[in-house]
Amino acid sequence: MKTVFITASGTEIGKTFVTQALIHQLRSQNQGVRALKPILTGLDKTDDIYNDAELLLKSLSVNICPENISRISPWRFKQPCSPDLAATLEGTSISFKELLAFCKKHDNSDTLLIEGIGGMMVPLDKTHTVLDWIIALRAPVLLIVGSYLGTLSHTLTALGMLKANLITVAGIVVNESLTQPIPAQETANIISRFSHNIPITVLPRVNKPEDAPDLLPLIKHYL
Numbered sequence: 001m002k003t004v005f006i007t008a009s010g011t012e013i014g015k016t017f018v019t020q021a022l023i024h025q026l027r028s029q030n031q032g033v034r035a036l037k038p039i040l041t042g043l044d045k046t047d048d049i050y051n052d053a054e055l056l057l058k059s060l061s062v063n064i065c066p067e068n069i070s071r072i073s074p075w076r077f078k079q080p081c082s083p084d085l086a087a088t089l090e091g092t093s094i095s096f097k098e099l100l101a102f103c104k105k106h107d108n109s110d111t112l113l114i115e116g117i118g119g120m121m122v123p124l125d126k127t128h129t130v131l132d133w134i135i136a137l138r139a140p141v142l143l144i145v146g147s148y149l150g151t152l153s154h155t156l157t158a159l160g161m162l163k164a165n166l167i168t169v170a171g172i173v174v175n176e177s178l179t180q181p182i183p184a185q186e187t188a189n190i191i192s193r194f195s196h197n198i199p200i201t202v203l204p205r206v207n208k209p210e211d212a213p214d215l216l217p218l219i220k221h222y223l
């Protein structure tokens, strides 16, 4: 299995940006890559030019059309809230079993990047969170965290949950937040005191995902 699950300590931390960077870097090395954003919420928001599915298709150089969006993001909801609530508001629910089957169906010789949703403990239905999704897939995780004030506790809490559930953490990306009390590298250094041998990379603010530093060393053992 060459699946890597991209999750984060919270929402809007940089999962899509990092996934796009990884797609670009894998494609630059002529490596086959696919990407899924199985659950998409907030489709009614008008401030985004592209939603996550469209951004991933763009990076994959796949035509942005309704068919291709539904192929990588079958669960789509209008409200910008947790998947469980967004689905309930539309009178439906996300079948955890179908979600797992959908992710496993795409497992083949290409690298498969699965972008989760929100943070790790977001409810997907009445009983499952993103963490349960990760546990069930048994895929290594790339954890994206910020450098904002408060990130240390959020990051170490997320790492604690992953460790308690014996999840393999391939790497941590400290993605530079818009405001930060100390340089992101210093935040990374502090996290590394608690994360033992998990590789950590700092992603500075850059203009576009293609300008990101090399993130492949974080996942290379799992490809």
Ligand SMILES: Nc1ncnc2c1ncn2[C@@H]1O[C@H](COP(=O)(O)OP(=O)(O)OP(=O)(O)O)[C@@H](O)[C@H]1O
Pocket (backbone or CB within 6 Å): 008, 010, 011, 012, 013, 014, 015, 016, 017, 018, 052, 117, 118, 119, 175, 176, 203, 204, 205, 206, 207, 208
């Ligand atoms: N390193 C970076 N440099 C510049 N902009 C960034 C960087 N990381 C993220 N961004 C921008 O920050 C915003 C949030 O990032 P992104 O959409 O990747 O977060 P996310 O975790 O995928 O959010 P969501 O929980 O909504 O899926 C986006 O507008 C993205 O372009």
Ligand SMILES: [Mg+2]
Pocket (backbone or CB within 6 Å): 015, 016, 017, 052, 115
């Ligand atoms: Mg995203």
